[in-house]
Amino acid sequence: MPFLAIEISEVNRGKLGTVLWIFNWISAGCGVFIAAMGIYFKISVESKMALIEHYNSNVLPLMLAIVGCLSVVLFLAGGKICHSSGQTHSRDKFKGFLQPYICVTLVLAILILAGGSMCFDHRRHLHHSFHRGIRSAMERYKDNTTFKTEIDELQMDFRCCGNNDYRDWFDIQWISNAYLNLQNQDVKEKMKNGHYLNDDVPFSCCDPRAKRPCIHHHITDNNQHYNYDFNVAMTIYQRGCKAALTDYFSVRLENMGGIIMLIFVAQLIVLIGVRYLQTSIYNASVSGDPTMSTPGWLMGDCPLNCGRIPKSVRDKGLKDTESKKTDVESGQDKVSGQGKVSSEPAAQTAEEPIYEEPPAEP
Known part of the structure; x- marks a missing residue:
């Protein structure tokens, strides 16, 4: 069906x-x-x-x-x-x-x-x-200008900071040694396994909507800044770029x-x-x-x-074919029937005429 x-x-x-x-x-x-x-x-x-x-x-x-x-x-x-x-x-x-x-x-x-x-x-x-x-790209930030530009534009355009969040920068040295005074005692104290690590982030993490000037160095050290509490109000983006x-x-x-x-x-x-x-x-x-x-x-x-x-459709076609076949057969029967009727008188006329015997002579 x-x-x-x-x-x-x-x-x-x-x-x-x-x-x-x-x-x-x-x-x-x-x-x-x-x-x-x-x-x-x-x-x-x-x-x-x-x-x-x-x-x-x-x-x-x-x-x-x-x-x-x-x-x-x-x-x-x-x-x-x-x-x-x-x-x-x-x-x-x-x-x-x-x-x-x-x-x-x-x-x-x-x-x-x-x-x-x-x-x-x-x-x-x-x-x-x-x-x-x-x-x-963050790990190459300090030495490669191309990656530095990409990261800075990313953080400013997408209003984000770091990979998962801003704390990712704390585990990466993003400031080149060329701009660090390696003889400084404070710098020496923050050197870990040959890398300068601190609670700092690049400037591109700064949120321009913040009311106070951006704090992107010593972010988690409230004593370094006046009237500042990083747990209450921060001046950087907190969402990760990923x-x-x-x-x-x-x-x-x-x-x-x-x-x-x-x-x-x-x-x-x-x-x-x-x-x-x-x-x-x-x-x-x-x-x-x-x-x-x-x-x-x-x-x-x-x-x-x-x-x-x-x-x-096949059944319909068969019905149509049978119907046409029946019509043809009925037409042939009709024609043959007419032929029989018309031929009978002709057969009679073809036979010898039958006459009654004449009356006997007196």
Whole structure:
């Protein structure tokens, strides 16, 4: 028995073809959007590559770009196929492309689903990559101008400090020995394993919204500053940059993934519509009248044998054939019956005439 069968008239087949043509053009526009999202993500990640370790920034953008470009090409062609198949005068030329189009669109829908899933999965990859990358950049802060600039811009732009929080700077020597008086007793006291460690953070951690001048040296020593208690009010950012960057990209990846999932649902709707159009046209063809109302469905009697003539249409065709055969036979009987009636008088006239015996002579 067909699954979710719907009777579709010739007029509705034309309307369905037009609707699918519009949906395919919209889907082509969605393909452009998917490719654009891949390019946007690539540019965004590349701007922070100095802070990322062990992350391939090409995988997700390349996946989205390929899927987007394939979507544009496929759905532009699919719009033409669906619209022309819905019209009686052009149906014979394009209806043969409907089933291959369904198969290719199904594969593309799976790729779109994979792209959306990758967007959600890459949040986890970026989280670990930022953890390693930011920590590594902080350790090079004192000697490498490039990493120093990246870290300072990161902390000012994202209003963050350190990797997990500002205390990460306490375990890293971020001031070069060239700017330290190594003979100073205070400096010597703070040298640990050859590294100068103190409760200081770079100036880029300063929060401009703080009321008092920024305190980024001796942060946890209240005695070093007047009217200051670091437990009550600090003048630096307290949020870690790993969390700030992860949230920034996570929101964008979630939005991208959500949009791609909506596009995937739209592709399923297009697939269902094309399948109904294809099966209805096929059933009308095998019935002998391409313009008659026939059912369309998602799956026929045998889902694994799509080329098999559906039972309902096959039975209808057999009934029509038997009806025509009966009409022919009845016509032949009528003609032969008329022939017999007209031939009997002719047979009688062909026989010798029968006369009564004449009366005997007297």
